[in-house]
Structures are given as structure tokens and as C-alpha cells.
Amino acid sequence: MDDLDKEVILPRNALSFTDKVQMFLTILPAPVIIAWALLKSPFTAYGRSKSWKRIVIDRVTLRLVSGMSRKQIRAFFGPTSKAYSDFINSKKLPPVVEDVGEDARLFWIGPKNADRVLLYLHGGAFVFGTTASSPAFWSYMQDNLEKKGKPTSTAILDYSLVPDKMFPTQLKQTVLAIQHIVGSGVKPENIQLVGDSAGGVLIHEVISHILHPVEGVPELSLSSPFGGAYMMSPWVRLRDTPAKVLETDREGRGDFLTRRAGMYWANKVLDGVPESAYPYLDANTAPDDWLRGMDKCVKRILISAGSAEVLRDEIIKYAKTVEKLHKETTTVIQENGIHVDPFFDFLVQEKDLGKLTPTILNWLDEGFHA
Template sequence: MAKLIQTEPFRSLYVCSKIAAVVSKIPFWALLYSIGADRPRPSWTLKKTLAVNALRELIETPMETGDFRLRDPAMEVAPRDCNGARFIWVDKVPSNLIVGEIKRFADACGTESVRVPAYGFGRWGAGAEIPLAHDGEKVLMHIHGGAFVMGTAHPEDVTSYVPRGFLEFGDSTFTRTISIEYRLSASDPHPANGPFPAALLDALAGYLYLTRTLGFKPQNVFISGDSAGGNIAQSVVRYLRDHPDLGVGAPGGLILFSPWADPTGTHYGAPNSVAFENSKSDFVRPQTAPDSMGQYGLRSLLGKISVQDARQNPYIAPGSLEMSPDAVRGMFSGFPPCYVVGGGSETLLDAIRTLQERMAADIPKDVFVYDEVADAIHDFVCLPLWEPERSNTFRSIIDWIQRL
């Protein structure tokens, strides 16, 4: 049955039937909550409650159908299919800028930097030439989430509400943002593809495009990432921090939304963990489930890297509990200003708290913010219905950027 629904037309029929089943449940759920059934969080509106229920039932569908790759990163997208964004080609990273530990990992798995797509939101112009940076102009580069194995930077993806959100609430700070279409990872039962550090190299290519091709000053570039994209974002900044000799320069700030800080899962079962309690109110399943998206994402990301080695590596698992005190000390020294957002009801909250504690120990207090939004789910900033929390979060971040 599993292989059958991974082929057409059975895949489409299965997805349609699953969506129909969820839609048919909505009136029943609405009735239950209307007559007094306990909501996962008492503060939630009926709309939020129904949305989380639906997401929980649908989020693992790609694991069943095998349909992860929504966009081919080697293909150009026509302007009419870009939903108001601008398609942009980002050149690969020059080989002399891939050094140290990341070069060793890349060589070990046969990964090279490649040209990747990106999507520009806001004022990217309509002419053949993309406008260069104006004097003092700020820009935001976003890295989308999706457990390293699914999603897209294309405006059709729900994560596009992040780069759009910065324009919506920060039009006096940003006139354009960009989202990078990095290579997704894959592993058995699918052909292996894109293990670490492929996504890091693609995000680095995006940063170099902004600073070296368009001429943005590094301090005027802000990097954001949601979920797995938050993990990738911190790894790019870490690489820039670790190799100042490359002369690339550090970004002006790092913004992480619900970052997947510990894909290796060291927090599950830890004392005082909130993961299993929060899994009752979040749409993300605990990573302990062997068939979960989290487990597949981890396997796909690591490739030939062992889980034990990954747990010691801040590029992959900066929130791991199995790092030595010496490794944790100074882990974020030299990082730019950082703003971390976590949801109070999300399954990944334990690792997010560990990450922010480590950041707070190394980054000056006047430029570091941790915002744990009460009763918010994973990646709530990607859901326009999650109000007023989403709007308040973007306004707070824009205010923070303006005060830097």
C-alpha cells in the first residue's frame, strides 16, 4: 500500500481523500469545542484550534506519499508563476571561500556548491538588471523551514509569510527581502540527496549574492530562518564567524523563528521536558516516533555523519545536550545581534530554550532578545490567522532592528 500511494494517480487520489477526510471532521470538531470540550490551550480561539487539528492530521502526509520536492532547484520559474515575487538566480560559492570543517564535510559526501534559485519580495525591479543596493539600504534574507526535506522558497509556500511579514510590518526598514531555494535532503527509501552541508552552502551563496553581487554592506544584511531554516541560518552565521579571514563580513543580525536547534533529539526524555505535553497542542509530532518527519529529516540531513558525531557539532545541533561544557562555552561568541522566537506550546520548545540560554551567555544582553510567545505553536509566524501574536512579533523584531 505504501508504495502504491507513492505513484500517480494513486498519490493524488490519496492526498485528495485525506484532505476531504479532514474537511469532513471540521464541523464535528467545531461542535465539540462549541459545547464545552477542552481546547488544547484555553486561550485559543475556535479558528486556531481547528487549524492546529487540521495541520496535525496533514503535516506527515509527505512521509506517506513521498512527495517532498515541490520545486526543482535547477529549473527557472516564469514570472507569471512567481505570485508577484521575482525569480533570481544565485551563483554558486567560489571554491576558495569553502574552507575548514565545512570543506571537509563537503568533500566527504561529495557535495559542491551549485547555482540555486531565490525569490525576491518587494522592490526588485522589473527590468533585466536587478537593482544594486542603495547607500545604507537594508535587506533581509530568509531560509525556509521544512525539516530539511520539504518546502520551498517559492511564494506559494506558507513560509513565504515570513519574508512578506518583514515587508508588511517593516516597510520603513526593508523595501525588499529574499528567500533562498536551498537543496533539500533525502534518504532511504528515496534516492539520497543534499546531505549536510549542502543547504549551508546554498544559503552562503545567497549571502554572497547580496553582499558581493548587489553590493549590500554585510552589516545591512539580516538573516532569518524558521524551523530547520533557523538551524541553517545559524550555521551560515557560524561559518562567517569562524572564518573572518575570508573577508566576507558578518551580517547585521540573525532572527530565528522556532529554530530546530536539536535535530538529534537529545532533549526527549530529559528531566522537566515539555515536548510530550506540548505535542498535545502542537502539530509537530515528537521526534521519537521512528516514522516521523523529524527522524526522516535527521537521517537525510546527516547522510554518512553519525548521530553521535552530530550531537557534538554546533553547525548541526547547537542545542544538543550532549556537548561538553568546553564546547558550549563561547559557542556563540562573536555572533551578531540575535532575536529568537519560540512558541510556548510547541514540541521543540526544550531545545529552543537551551539554544537561547547558550546565546544569552555569549551575546551582549543589549542586542539579544528571546521572545517566548505564550500558547503559540511551532512556526506560528507563517500562519496569518495566528493573531495578534504574529503581528506583535514582527513589530517587536522591526523595533529591535531599528534600535540596533
């Protein structure tokens, strides 16, 4: 597709001269910030557990997400189409793009002819696209599943961002993508939903929609449950008092996500959204039995968080709720991990991928039939 990475910039997303100056000033102190982070790294558990490349990229990301506005960070990282285009070009793969309706597209990594599918729902707080590391991560999973005798196709859903489109648009686009994949002949038990941060919220929304249909969103009726659902660092708490939305006792311990940034993004996502939508968007404020029956929607659940990430306690709380309602739930807390930690290993091309990435691979492998 010739216009794969050509994004139409709406007036609300266009950067002014002042915006560009502010972005420059945000980035300007990076060398000093990096030097200080490296100097103090031997004195923290997080710093001792990470390579110098990880310390650098984690600290720079913290500076970016905490210092830029919604449209600035969206412009800096670029659209999901650019991350996809950059990755497939680096691998010399042809673009495989399918429209699924409602301005949503599926970006396939390699051919889409396998009977097994990973459908990736990207993070970015619903306000910016995925980054270059996520296609690399899921390509790694795809390659290694094939080595295990489970050839798998992988699709990235390019969904609309806030505030261009608000809830339930992203849920509707996800449902249309699932219907498209099922309509192509893939059985639901051979589909595993995978998502990080806001993508984890989308997985929660899909399950919630099956159990509590949203008006205006197509009904999702499956012949069998999904084979699995993996939520990496799901953004399960958006709405609360500022002191509770994101835990503050781990701020400054390595995570790039801060309470202030999370609150700012959450306000964008929830702006004008009716209270009836909160159980779908704000998972940890849903009623205790909201997900009752989810075991009929998906066979297995994997939830992971980093021990150093700001959202850790909220993710553990959500996982415990899920565990009560679905016996095939696995929760993994990565020691010294931060928000969506495995992606950063791929961003800096780490050779040692730690324990979480192999755990995810083995879990996905077990979820696909031979």
C-alpha cells in the first residue's frame, strides 16, 4: 500500500511553533539526565538489574512521556503505520494490509496464511500509536512458535486514537477485526488476543462486550472461546482520586510511567464518556462480578506486570479478580520490571531477554494446538 505510513494530520493534532519549541526544550537536557541515571544505577535494585542501554532508553522515555502533551508525544512517536512500515522494511517483508471497516486496518507481519493467529492490540494510552519495538517483539514470538511446530500469523490492529475517536470506537474496530479474522476461516480457539497497557484494556473491553453488549457495537458471537488472552501491564485503573490512580511509592524507581502522566492521559480518554462506559474502560472500578462467565469467552488468561512499575498493585488487584472467575489464569510479576518491560529489551536489541519473554512464548505455545 503506497500510503501505508502517510498519516492525515487533523487540525487538533497539528503542532504549533510553540509546541515544537517545547518539544526541543524537553529533549535538550537528555545528555545530563542520562549521565545522572547511569551514575546512580549501581545504587538501586532496578539499575543493577538493567544494562546501560536499558537505563538510557528507560530514562529518556520517562522524560518524553512526562514532559510532552498528547499531541506532542503522538507526533514524536508517529503513527502505528510508521512503526509497522519501518519494521517490515528492515526485515525486507512486503506489507500485508487489510481494511476491516470503521477506518481500522490489520497490519500483518509476514504472510497471513496460518491457521493460528496472534491479534495484537497495541498500547499508548489510546492517545498515540505503537512503537518500533512491538512489531519486533511479536515477530520474535511468531518465529519461535514456528520453530516449535506452531506456524502462526500475527496481525497488529491499527485503531483510531483519542480524541479523534472516543469509546466505543476502538472496541468496535477490535470486534470488526476479530470478525474479519474468523470470517477468513480461523477458528476462535486458534486466535490468541495479546495486548499491552491500553491494549490490555481493549482485551478487557472485548470480554466485557461479549458478557455485556455495548449498544452500537456489533455482537461478537463465537463458536468457541478464544484460545488465550495475554495482557502485558494492562492499564486497569484510569478513574480515581489523583493519589490513588497510580501508586506513588515506586515513582523514581525506574518506571517511565508516572502518576501525573497517567492521570493526564486518563482525562483525555474519559473526557465526555458516559458513566455507563466506565466498567469497560476502567477495569478495576467495574463491579466484582462484572467478568463472571469470562471462562466461556476465552480458555486461558495471562497477566504480567513489573515489580518496579507504578501500576503494579492495580494490575495485581485486577489479576486477583480475574483469578476468582477464571481458574486458567496465570499472573507473572517480573522482578525489577517496569511498564511493558519486554518491549524495551527489543528496542535496544538486548541479547539477554530475561525470564518474562520466554515465559510468554511458552504460554502462547501451550495455547495453540499442534
